[in-house]
Amino acid sequence: NxxxxxxxxxxxxxxxxxxxxxxxxxxxxxxxxxxxxxxxxxxxxxxxxxxxxxxxxxxxxxxxxxxxxxxxxxxxxxxxxxxxxxxxxxxxxxxxxxxxxxxxxxxxxxxxxxxxxxxxxxxxxxxxxxxxxxxxxxxxxIQESKWKLPHLLQLPENYNTIFQYYHRKTCSVCTKVPKDPAVCLVCGTFVCLKGLCCKQQSYCECVLHSQNCGAGTGIFLLINASVIIIIRGHRFCLWGSVYLDAHGEEDRDLRRGKPLYICKERYKVLEQQWISHTFDHINKRWGPHYNGL
Ligand SMILES: [Zn+2]
Ligand SMILES: [Zn+2]
Ligand SMILES: [Zn+2]
Incomplete structure:
Protein backbone atom coordinates (compact mmCIF):
# COMPACT_ATOMS: atom_id res chain seq x y z
CA ASN A 1 0.00 0.00 0.00
CA ILE A 142 28.44 14.40 -1.51
CA GLN A 143 27.80 16.92 1.19
CA GLU A 144 29.54 17.40 4.48
CA SER A 145 26.67 18.07 6.83
CA LYS A 146 28.78 19.42 9.69
CA TRP A 147 28.77 23.14 10.33
CA LYS A 148 31.67 24.94 11.92
CA LEU A 149 31.51 28.04 14.09
CA PRO A 150 32.12 31.26 12.17
CA HIS A 151 35.73 32.37 12.43
CA LEU A 152 37.86 35.33 11.44
CA LEU A 153 40.59 35.11 8.79
CA GLN A 154 43.53 32.95 9.72
CA LEU A 155 46.53 35.20 10.20
CA PRO A 156 50.19 34.29 9.64
CA GLU A 157 52.69 33.92 12.47
CA ASN A 158 54.83 36.83 11.34
CA TYR A 159 53.46 40.32 10.66
CA ASN A 160 55.98 40.87 7.93
CA THR A 161 54.17 38.28 5.78
CA ILE A 162 51.01 40.43 5.90
CA PHE A 163 52.88 43.67 5.35
CA GLN A 164 54.81 42.38 2.34
CA TYR A 165 51.67 40.98 0.77
CA TYR A 166 49.40 44.00 1.24
CA HIS A 167 51.43 47.19 1.40
CA ARG A 168 51.82 47.51 -2.38
CA LYS A 169 48.60 45.75 -3.34
CA THR A 170 46.15 47.65 -5.51
CA CYS A 171 42.49 48.10 -4.61
CA SER A 172 40.18 46.30 -7.04
CA VAL A 173 37.73 49.24 -7.01
CA CYS A 174 40.03 52.19 -7.79
CA THR A 175 42.98 50.08 -9.08
CA LYS A 176 45.40 52.25 -7.07
CA VAL A 177 47.71 51.40 -4.17
CA PRO A 178 45.87 52.86 -1.15
CA LYS A 179 47.63 55.31 1.14
CA ASP A 180 45.99 53.62 4.13
CA PRO A 181 45.28 50.01 3.19
CA ALA A 182 43.05 47.85 5.38
CA VAL A 183 41.76 44.29 5.29
CA CYS A 184 38.39 43.07 6.52
CA LEU A 185 39.15 40.28 8.98
CA VAL A 186 35.77 38.69 8.34
CA CYS A 187 35.96 38.16 4.58
CA GLY A 188 39.42 39.33 3.50
CA THR A 189 38.26 42.24 1.33
CA PHE A 190 41.01 44.79 0.75
CA VAL A 191 39.85 48.41 1.13
CA CYS A 192 41.14 52.01 0.93
CA LEU A 193 40.73 53.36 4.47
CA LYS A 194 39.71 57.06 4.37
CA GLY A 195 40.44 57.16 0.61
CA LEU A 196 38.55 59.69 -1.50
CA CYS A 197 39.30 57.37 -4.42
CA CYS A 198 36.78 54.82 -3.21
CA LYS A 199 34.27 57.14 -1.57
CA GLN A 200 30.67 56.57 -2.66
CA GLN A 201 28.13 59.29 -1.90
CA SER A 202 29.43 60.36 1.50
CA TYR A 203 30.70 56.96 2.64
CA CYS A 204 34.34 55.93 2.64
CA GLU A 205 35.14 52.36 1.71
CA CYS A 206 35.64 50.84 5.18
CA VAL A 207 32.30 52.13 6.43
CA LEU A 208 30.58 51.01 3.23
CA HIS A 209 32.13 47.60 3.55
CA SER A 210 31.11 47.24 7.20
CA GLN A 211 27.52 47.79 6.08
CA ASN A 212 27.65 45.27 3.27
CA CYS A 213 29.75 42.64 5.01
CA GLY A 214 28.52 42.79 8.61
CA ALA A 215 25.28 44.83 8.58
CA GLY A 216 27.12 47.74 10.21
CA THR A 217 29.79 45.82 12.11
CA GLY A 218 33.27 45.66 10.63
CA ILE A 219 36.68 44.48 11.86
CA PHE A 220 39.63 45.84 9.91
CA LEU A 221 43.35 45.34 10.17
CA LEU A 222 45.19 48.55 9.25
CA ILE A 223 48.18 47.29 7.30
CA ASN A 224 50.54 50.22 7.90
CA ALA A 225 49.81 50.39 11.63
CA SER A 226 49.36 46.72 12.62
CA VAL A 227 46.31 47.72 14.65
CA ILE A 228 42.69 46.64 14.37
CA ILE A 229 39.70 48.97 14.31
CA ILE A 230 36.09 48.01 14.96
CA ILE A 231 33.21 49.80 13.29
CA ARG A 232 29.77 49.57 14.85
CA GLY A 233 27.18 51.67 13.08
CA HIS A 234 28.15 55.31 13.39
CA ARG A 235 30.97 54.69 15.86
CA PHE A 236 34.38 53.10 15.77
CA CYS A 237 37.13 52.20 18.20
CA LEU A 238 40.79 51.34 18.10
CA TRP A 239 40.83 47.76 19.33
CA GLY A 240 44.59 47.32 19.51
CA SER A 241 46.96 44.88 17.89
CA VAL A 242 47.13 41.10 17.85
CA TYR A 243 50.79 41.29 16.78
CA LEU A 244 53.42 41.82 19.50
CA ASP A 245 57.20 42.05 19.54
CA ALA A 246 59.50 39.68 21.44
CA HIS A 247 58.80 41.62 24.67
CA GLY A 248 55.03 41.38 24.29
CA GLU A 249 54.66 45.05 23.25
CA GLU A 250 52.55 46.45 20.43
CA ASP A 251 54.25 48.55 17.76
CA ARG A 252 51.48 50.87 16.63
CA ASP A 253 52.22 52.52 13.28
CA LEU A 254 55.22 50.18 12.99
CA ARG A 255 57.51 52.95 14.31
CA ARG A 256 60.13 50.74 15.89
CA GLY A 257 60.12 48.25 13.05
CA LYS A 258 60.83 45.27 15.30
CA PRO A 259 59.61 41.84 14.13
CA LEU A 260 56.03 41.23 15.29
CA TYR A 261 54.49 37.86 16.04
CA ILE A 262 50.86 36.89 16.37
CA CYS A 263 49.42 36.67 19.87
CA LYS A 264 46.88 33.87 19.43
CA GLU A 265 45.21 34.55 22.80
CA ARG A 266 44.43 38.15 21.80
CA TYR A 267 43.08 37.06 18.45
CA LYS A 268 40.85 34.51 20.20
CA VAL A 269 39.49 37.27 22.44
CA LEU A 270 38.69 39.42 19.40
CA GLU A 271 37.01 36.51 17.64
CA GLN A 272 34.99 35.67 20.75
CA GLN A 273 33.76 39.27 21.05
CA TRP A 274 32.70 39.16 17.41
CA ILE A 275 30.90 35.80 17.70
CA SER A 276 29.10 36.77 20.90
CA HIS A 277 28.15 40.27 19.62
CA THR A 278 29.73 41.95 22.65
CA PHE A 279 31.67 44.76 20.95
CA ASP A 280 29.31 47.31 22.50
CA HIS A 281 30.33 46.22 25.98
CA ILE A 282 34.11 46.14 25.60
CA ASN A 283 36.23 48.64 27.47
CA LYS A 284 37.45 50.80 24.54
CA ARG A 285 37.04 54.41 23.68
CA TRP A 286 34.36 54.74 21.00
CA GLY A 287 33.93 57.80 18.84
CA PRO A 288 32.00 58.89 15.75
CA HIS A 289 33.63 58.19 12.39
CA TYR A 290 31.44 60.53 10.30
CA ASN A 291 31.55 57.89 7.53
CA GLY A 292 35.13 58.98 6.86
CA LEU A 293 36.90 55.65 7.42
ZN1 LIG B 1 34.24 41.82 4.90
ZN1 LIG C 1 39.40 50.90 -2.53
ZN1 LIG D 1 40.66 53.47 -3.54
Whole structure:
Protein backbone atom coordinates (compact mmCIF):
# COMPACT_ATOMS: atom_id res chain seq x y z
CA ASN A 1 0.00 0.00 0.00
CA UNK A 2 1.16 3.50 -0.88
CA UNK A 3 1.12 4.77 2.69
CA UNK A 4 3.54 2.09 3.90
CA UNK A 5 5.71 2.51 0.81
CA UNK A 6 6.01 6.23 1.52
CA UNK A 7 7.46 5.44 4.94
CA UNK A 8 9.86 2.71 3.86
CA UNK A 9 13.36 3.90 3.17
CA UNK A 10 14.06 0.82 1.01
CA UNK A 11 11.20 1.67 -1.33
CA UNK A 12 12.01 5.40 -1.34
CA UNK A 13 15.72 4.83 -1.90
CA UNK A 14 15.18 2.42 -4.77
CA UNK A 15 12.83 4.97 -6.30
CA UNK A 16 15.48 7.72 -5.94
CA UNK A 17 18.08 5.46 -7.58
CA UNK A 18 15.83 4.60 -10.49
CA UNK A 19 14.92 8.27 -11.01
CA UNK A 20 18.55 9.45 -10.81
CA UNK A 21 19.73 6.76 -13.21
CA UNK A 22 17.62 8.46 -15.91
CA UNK A 23 20.21 11.25 -15.88
CA UNK A 24 23.93 11.34 -16.50
CA UNK A 25 24.94 11.63 -12.86
CA UNK A 26 26.33 8.11 -12.62
CA UNK A 27 27.46 7.73 -16.20
CA UNK A 28 30.45 10.02 -16.07
CA UNK A 29 33.95 9.04 -15.12
CA UNK A 30 34.77 9.64 -11.49
CA UNK A 31 31.99 7.40 -10.23
CA UNK A 32 34.72 5.15 -8.85
CA UNK A 33 35.90 7.90 -6.48
CA UNK A 34 32.40 8.53 -5.17
CA UNK A 35 32.02 4.86 -4.33
CA UNK A 36 35.20 4.79 -2.28
CA UNK A 37 34.44 7.93 -0.28
CA UNK A 38 32.04 6.13 2.08
CA UNK A 39 33.73 2.93 3.23
CA UNK A 40 30.60 1.40 4.74
CA UNK A 41 29.30 -2.09 4.23
CA UNK A 42 25.64 -1.34 3.60
CA UNK A 43 23.16 -3.15 5.78
CA UNK A 44 19.73 -2.08 7.02
CA UNK A 45 21.37 -1.06 10.34
CA UNK A 46 24.22 0.94 8.81
CA UNK A 47 21.74 2.56 6.42
CA UNK A 48 19.51 3.63 9.31
CA UNK A 49 22.52 4.97 11.19
CA UNK A 50 23.73 6.91 8.17
CA UNK A 51 20.27 8.46 7.66
CA UNK A 52 20.12 9.57 11.28
CA UNK A 53 23.63 11.01 11.28
CA UNK A 54 22.88 12.92 8.09
CA UNK A 55 19.58 14.34 9.40
CA UNK A 56 20.70 15.21 12.94
CA UNK A 57 22.26 18.62 12.18
CA UNK A 58 18.96 19.72 10.62
CA UNK A 59 16.96 18.47 13.61
CA UNK A 60 19.30 20.30 15.99
CA UNK A 61 18.98 23.59 14.14
CA UNK A 62 15.20 23.27 13.90
CA UNK A 63 14.94 22.47 17.62
CA UNK A 64 17.07 25.50 18.46
CA UNK A 65 14.87 27.71 16.29
CA UNK A 66 11.74 26.32 17.91
CA UNK A 67 13.28 26.98 21.31
CA UNK A 68 14.17 30.60 20.54
CA UNK A 69 11.00 31.47 18.63
CA UNK A 70 8.36 29.70 20.70
CA UNK A 71 10.12 29.17 24.03
CA UNK A 72 9.72 25.39 23.86
CA UNK A 73 12.09 23.60 26.22
CA UNK A 74 15.12 21.93 24.71
CA UNK A 75 15.05 18.32 25.84
CA UNK A 76 18.13 16.66 27.25
CA UNK A 77 18.89 13.10 26.26
CA UNK A 78 21.47 10.40 25.74
CA UNK A 79 23.46 10.61 22.55
CA UNK A 80 22.00 7.41 21.08
CA UNK A 81 18.40 8.61 21.44
CA UNK A 82 18.98 12.16 20.22
CA UNK A 83 17.24 11.57 16.90
CA UNK A 84 14.03 10.20 18.40
CA UNK A 85 13.94 12.75 21.23
CA UNK A 86 14.45 15.74 18.90
CA UNK A 87 11.95 14.51 16.32
CA UNK A 88 9.40 13.93 19.06
CA UNK A 89 10.03 17.43 20.47
CA UNK A 90 9.54 18.85 16.96
CA UNK A 91 6.28 16.98 16.57
CA UNK A 92 7.63 14.87 13.71
CA UNK A 93 6.95 11.56 15.40
CA UNK A 94 3.40 10.34 14.95
CA UNK A 95 1.50 10.61 18.24
CA UNK A 96 0.69 6.90 18.24
CA UNK A 97 4.36 6.08 17.86
CA UNK A 98 5.57 3.62 20.51
CA UNK A 99 9.18 3.78 21.55
CA UNK A 100 9.83 0.31 20.31
CA UNK A 101 13.22 -0.93 19.18
CA UNK A 102 14.83 -0.58 16.79
CA UNK A 103 13.89 3.02 16.05
CA UNK A 104 13.20 3.71 12.37
CA UNK A 105 13.79 7.31 11.27
CA UNK A 106 11.50 6.91 8.26
CA UNK A 107 8.53 6.68 10.64
CA UNK A 108 8.89 10.48 11.01
CA UNK A 109 8.14 11.00 7.35
CA UNK A 110 4.86 12.78 6.79
CA UNK A 111 4.56 13.81 3.18
CA UNK A 112 2.24 16.76 2.51
CA UNK A 113 2.04 15.65 -1.15
CA UNK A 114 2.46 12.17 -2.65
CA UNK A 115 6.08 11.22 -1.92
CA UNK A 116 6.81 9.73 -5.33
CA UNK A 117 5.68 12.85 -7.16
CA UNK A 118 7.90 15.18 -5.17
CA UNK A 119 10.90 12.82 -5.31
CA UNK A 120 10.51 12.60 -9.10
CA UNK A 121 10.52 16.36 -9.24
CA UNK A 122 13.68 16.68 -7.07
CA UNK A 123 15.52 14.06 -9.10
CA UNK A 124 14.44 15.69 -12.34
CA UNK A 125 15.92 19.00 -11.14
CA UNK A 126 19.22 17.38 -10.12
CA UNK A 127 19.38 15.53 -13.43
CA UNK A 128 18.78 18.61 -15.53
CA UNK A 129 21.29 20.60 -13.44
CA UNK A 130 23.90 17.84 -13.88
CA UNK A 131 23.21 17.87 -17.61
CA UNK A 132 24.54 21.44 -17.66
CA UNK A 133 27.13 21.35 -14.83
CA UNK A 134 28.43 17.82 -14.37
CA UNK A 135 31.00 18.55 -11.65
CA UNK A 136 28.78 20.75 -9.47
CA UNK A 137 25.98 18.20 -9.77
CA UNK A 138 28.17 15.57 -8.15
CA UNK A 139 29.37 17.96 -5.48
CA UNK A 140 25.73 18.48 -4.49
CA UNK A 141 25.36 14.81 -3.66
CA ILE A 142 28.44 14.40 -1.51
CA GLN A 143 27.80 16.92 1.19
CA GLU A 144 29.54 17.40 4.48
CA SER A 145 26.67 18.07 6.83
CA LYS A 146 28.78 19.42 9.69
CA TRP A 147 28.77 23.14 10.33
CA LYS A 148 31.67 24.94 11.92
CA LEU A 149 31.51 28.04 14.09
CA PRO A 150 32.12 31.26 12.17
CA HIS A 151 35.73 32.37 12.43
CA LEU A 152 37.86 35.33 11.44
CA LEU A 153 40.59 35.11 8.79
CA GLN A 154 43.53 32.95 9.72
CA LEU A 155 46.53 35.20 10.20
CA PRO A 156 50.19 34.29 9.64
CA GLU A 157 52.69 33.92 12.47
CA ASN A 158 54.83 36.83 11.34
CA TYR A 159 53.46 40.32 10.66
CA ASN A 160 55.98 40.87 7.93
CA THR A 161 54.17 38.28 5.78
CA ILE A 162 51.01 40.43 5.90
CA PHE A 163 52.88 43.67 5.35
CA GLN A 164 54.81 42.38 2.34
CA TYR A 165 51.67 40.98 0.77
CA TYR A 166 49.40 44.00 1.24
CA HIS A 167 51.43 47.19 1.40
CA ARG A 168 51.82 47.51 -2.38
CA LYS A 169 48.60 45.75 -3.34
CA THR A 170 46.15 47.65 -5.51
CA CYS A 171 42.49 48.10 -4.61
CA SER A 172 40.18 46.30 -7.04
CA VAL A 173 37.73 49.24 -7.01
CA CYS A 174 40.03 52.19 -7.79
CA THR A 175 42.98 50.08 -9.08
CA LYS A 176 45.40 52.25 -7.07
CA VAL A 177 47.71 51.40 -4.17
CA PRO A 178 45.87 52.86 -1.15
CA LYS A 179 47.63 55.31 1.14
CA ASP A 180 45.99 53.62 4.13
CA PRO A 181 45.28 50.01 3.19
CA ALA A 182 43.05 47.85 5.38
CA VAL A 183 41.76 44.29 5.29
CA CYS A 184 38.39 43.07 6.52
CA LEU A 185 39.15 40.28 8.98
CA VAL A 186 35.77 38.69 8.34
CA CYS A 187 35.96 38.16 4.58
CA GLY A 188 39.42 39.33 3.50
CA THR A 189 38.26 42.24 1.33
CA PHE A 190 41.01 44.79 0.75
CA VAL A 191 39.85 48.41 1.13
CA CYS A 192 41.14 52.01 0.93
CA LEU A 193 40.73 53.36 4.47
CA LYS A 194 39.71 57.06 4.37
CA GLY A 195 40.44 57.16 0.61
CA LEU A 196 38.55 59.69 -1.50
CA CYS A 197 39.30 57.37 -4.42
CA CYS A 198 36.78 54.82 -3.21
CA LYS A 199 34.27 57.14 -1.57
CA GLN A 200 30.67 56.57 -2.66
CA GLN A 201 28.13 59.29 -1.90
CA SER A 202 29.43 60.36 1.50
CA TYR A 203 30.70 56.96 2.64
CA CYS A 204 34.34 55.93 2.64
CA GLU A 205 35.14 52.36 1.71
CA CYS A 206 35.64 50.84 5.18
CA VAL A 207 32.30 52.13 6.43
CA LEU A 208 30.58 51.01 3.23
CA HIS A 209 32.13 47.60 3.55
CA SER A 210 31.11 47.24 7.20
CA GLN A 211 27.52 47.79 6.08
CA ASN A 212 27.65 45.27 3.27
CA CYS A 213 29.75 42.64 5.01
CA GLY A 214 28.52 42.79 8.61
CA ALA A 215 25.28 44.83 8.58
CA GLY A 216 27.12 47.74 10.21
CA THR A 217 29.79 45.82 12.11
CA GLY A 218 33.27 45.66 10.63
CA ILE A 219 36.68 44.48 11.86
CA PHE A 220 39.63 45.84 9.91
CA LEU A 221 43.35 45.34 10.17
CA LEU A 222 45.19 48.55 9.25
CA ILE A 223 48.18 47.29 7.30
CA ASN A 224 50.54 50.22 7.90
CA ALA A 225 49.81 50.39 11.63
CA SER A 226 49.36 46.72 12.62
CA VAL A 227 46.31 47.72 14.65
CA ILE A 228 42.69 46.64 14.37
CA ILE A 229 39.70 48.97 14.31
CA ILE A 230 36.09 48.01 14.96
CA ILE A 231 33.21 49.80 13.29
CA ARG A 232 29.77 49.57 14.85
CA GLY A 233 27.18 51.67 13.08
CA HIS A 234 28.15 55.31 13.39
CA ARG A 235 30.97 54.69 15.86
CA PHE A 236 34.38 53.10 15.77
CA CYS A 237 37.13 52.20 18.20
CA LEU A 238 40.79 51.34 18.10
CA TRP A 239 40.83 47.76 19.33
CA GLY A 240 44.59 47.32 19.51
CA SER A 241 46.96 44.88 17.89
CA VAL A 242 47.13 41.10 17.85
CA TYR A 243 50.79 41.29 16.78
CA LEU A 244 53.42 41.82 19.50
CA ASP A 245 57.20 42.05 19.54
CA ALA A 246 59.50 39.68 21.44
CA HIS A 247 58.80 41.62 24.67
CA GLY A 248 55.03 41.38 24.29
CA GLU A 249 54.66 45.05 23.25
CA GLU A 250 52.55 46.45 20.43
CA ASP A 251 54.25 48.55 17.76
CA ARG A 252 51.48 50.87 16.63
CA ASP A 253 52.22 52.52 13.28
CA LEU A 254 55.22 50.18 12.99
CA ARG A 255 57.51 52.95 14.31
CA ARG A 256 60.13 50.74 15.89
CA GLY A 257 60.12 48.25 13.05
CA LYS A 258 60.83 45.27 15.30
CA PRO A 259 59.61 41.84 14.13
CA LEU A 260 56.03 41.23 15.29
CA TYR A 261 54.49 37.86 16.04
CA ILE A 262 50.86 36.89 16.37
CA CYS A 263 49.42 36.67 19.87
CA LYS A 264 46.88 33.87 19.43
CA GLU A 265 45.21 34.55 22.80
CA ARG A 266 44.43 38.15 21.80
CA TYR A 267 43.08 37.06 18.45
CA LYS A 268 40.85 34.51 20.20
CA VAL A 269 39.49 37.27 22.44
CA LEU A 270 38.69 39.42 19.40
CA GLU A 271 37.01 36.51 17.64
CA GLN A 272 34.99 35.67 20.75
CA GLN A 273 33.76 39.27 21.05
CA TRP A 274 32.70 39.16 17.41
CA ILE A 275 30.90 35.80 17.70
CA SER A 276 29.10 36.77 20.90
CA HIS A 277 28.15 40.27 19.62
CA THR A 278 29.73 41.95 22.65
CA PHE A 279 31.67 44.76 20.95
CA ASP A 280 29.31 47.31 22.50
CA HIS A 281 30.33 46.22 25.98
CA ILE A 282 34.11 46.14 25.60
CA ASN A 283 36.23 48.64 27.47
CA LYS A 284 37.45 50.80 24.54
CA ARG A 285 37.04 54.41 23.68
CA TRP A 286 34.36 54.74 21.00
CA GLY A 287 33.93 57.80 18.84
CA PRO A 288 32.00 58.89 15.75
CA HIS A 289 33.63 58.19 12.39
CA TYR A 290 31.44 60.53 10.30
CA ASN A 291 31.55 57.89 7.53
CA GLY A 292 35.13 58.98 6.86
CA LEU A 293 36.90 55.65 7.42
ZN1 LIG B 1 34.24 41.82 4.90
ZN1 LIG C 1 39.40 50.90 -2.53
ZN1 LIG D 1 40.66 53.47 -3.54
Missing amino acids: TCDAEKSYEVLLSFVISELSKGKLYHEEGTQECATIIPVAWSPESMEKYLQVFCLPFLRITSLLQHHLFGEDLPSCQEEEEFSVLSSCLGLLPTFYQTEHPFISASCLDWPVPAFDIISQWCFEINSFTERHAEQGKALL
